[in-house]
Amino acid sequence: MMIRVEYKDGSEQLVRPYQLKKLIASEQIVRFERSGGWATLGVDVLRNPGGLGDFSGVERRSP
Template sequence: MLIQVNYPDNRYDYVKEFILDVLIEKHKIKRFRRSSGWVTLGVNPVRAIRRSCSGSGRMREDVR
């Protein structure tokens, strides 16, 4: 799915979800469009960044 984003220089673009995560994390966009409307970074709540993980999904005992 493509998501519309607005950059700080007021350019608009459509990006894939995994790119949106990177742009949010690196503060490269001002806002992005959800089905409910525009989300402004630093003003509106933003979802947690999803990270893919490898392995069984369990943390090793010695890492906890």
């Protein structure tokens, strides 16, 4: 799967998911396209890099 990204200079490129993670971490891109449309860094909610968030609520799943 390839993901379309937009760099700070306005250019676009298709990248692989592992490349997207690196581009987000290094803040080289301003947004990337996902199934629901464009996600803008610093504006839209993004997944935690580790995949799991810091959930402070009550665990409701059955053991």
